Amino acid sequence: MSSRHTDLDTGPLYALSHLDALESEAVHIFREVAGEFENPVILFSGGKDSILMLRLALKAFAPAPVPFALLHVDTGHNFPEVLAYRDRTVERYGLRLHVASVQDYIDRGVLRERADGTRNPLQTLPLTERIRTERFDAVFGGGRRDEEKARAKERVFSLRDEFSQWDPRRQRPELWNLYNGRHAPGEHVRVFPLSNWTELDVWQYIAREDIDLPAIYYAHEREVFRRDGMWLTAGQWGGPREGETVQQRQVRYRTVGDMSCTGAVDSDATTIEKVITEIAASRLTERGATRADDKLSEAAMEDRKREGYF
Template sequence: MRTPPMTTVTPDVSTRQGLSALDLLEAEGIHIIREVVAEFERPVLLFSGGKDSVVVLHLAAKAFAPGKVPFPVLHVDTGHNFPEVIRFRDETVERLGIDLKVARVQDYIDDGRLAERPDGTRNPLQTQPLLDAIAAGKHDAVFGGARRDEDKARAKERIISLRDEFGQWDPRNQRPELWSLYNGRHLPGQHVRAFPISNWTELDVWNYIERENIALPPLYYAHEREVFRRDGMWWSVGEVSLPREGEQTERRLVRYRTVGDMSCTGAVESDATDTSAVVAEVTRSTLTERGATRADDRISEAAMEDRKKNGYF
């Protein structure tokens, strides 16, 4: 099977073969998923209920239809998740009949393997539960929904990215992927991360969600919420996200561009209540969703790369 070439997508662009750019990205993603399933013994898909992992799961369902997705999904639950996302996660795996594995950060805190951070966020604490779950499940390939346009560290990532026996990533030791040929060789104890939508942009993702009519957690769309302003972002009021002295709460019409923890993810003001309105809004945006709304990526200039080197998504 000849792999479609990688491309940058703009709406309503067609190729000489009569396929749209979204068709080519979809074909590439399905090809990557099938290649990984054919080459590896125990793949698993990281599924948080966020839009990117939802799209990867949708591609996987298409790749193996009319059969079921032939691998489980794994969620590293920090305990700080939005309740709407957890409900959506559970409803989705039940609808598709997929096995859900959950690694809980709270279990590690309770038994002393991890300690709460002074800043209150748990997102950086996901690494050890993730690596332990991969080892326990003997997973040799882990699908993720990361995209190159999200962050400088993710832009360095290959589509098939090797992790050593400690789960660590070496950005200086990346394998070439000329002509979309993927090298999955690994030693016992090592595994690879596979990123089927690596070449997609945020706009590609939303165009595809609109075309395929893919369901998402409701907080991706504009809704009224009690929020407060911090570090240039609107934070949702919740048990793990409370205003500090001097921070006033108010009701605002907001939506989330990315879904991380309540303790590290901000909302943006928006009146986009449906997918077509979100597409129009993303088209006008000059910041990636992580750059605009993720406090955990502001810890340092190399925050994402440091976490990835240690085994993060």
């Protein structure tokens, strides 16, 4: 909500709350992309950040429909609750959904399963090929600068070359919220309207707007096993291994990705108010605490960005 006070010389003055200011910035970015690009697309996984992005896009163009399609890179190891949410959302808003399937590439022999079972690092080729074949010139992502050090380097408009690769030396200044979408044929721009949001901002906005989320974001009973300091869900990807014991615990997920690398946290946060309290007290980002794919090396996310994934 905005606040109002009176200046004796100029009359009523209005100040946006921090959530209103973040919303206004994101809406401006969506509209800027609609004006600058011919064929944008929104990356949508059914995770909280992509859900928030879609809500902001709906606001940006209401009462008209969102003028962008959605793109999901499906690892084949997604949480069923999240896929069901994705499909309900597409039907509810009459959206166009493109699905790039990692399993298709494995079946064709183009990609091979990793020894650790995780498919998150295998998403790069399906994503970049779908961008090229559909000729998407702007791709919205839900990355935030507070999540991980490599993401903190991103500009709002992140230029990618004809191979979808990221070169930090080619990124442009964004003074006074001026965004340069110029790109050569074959290049595209990744766009991050949530860059300046924090995890706490996301949850506070979700609470304010009463946004529905997949149930796994709230505390629930689940069968999990311990690996590398995280509670992972057993599934068709191959866990648990010998010696890893499955337990019934009350957990929730702070972030959602491939089941093989997304850990749950012990939690009693069954309501959004409790989640906000829990996040406010945390000193670890959701990716730092619960994403094994970011721990493959010190520069795991940086490497994936250079290859074209994020």
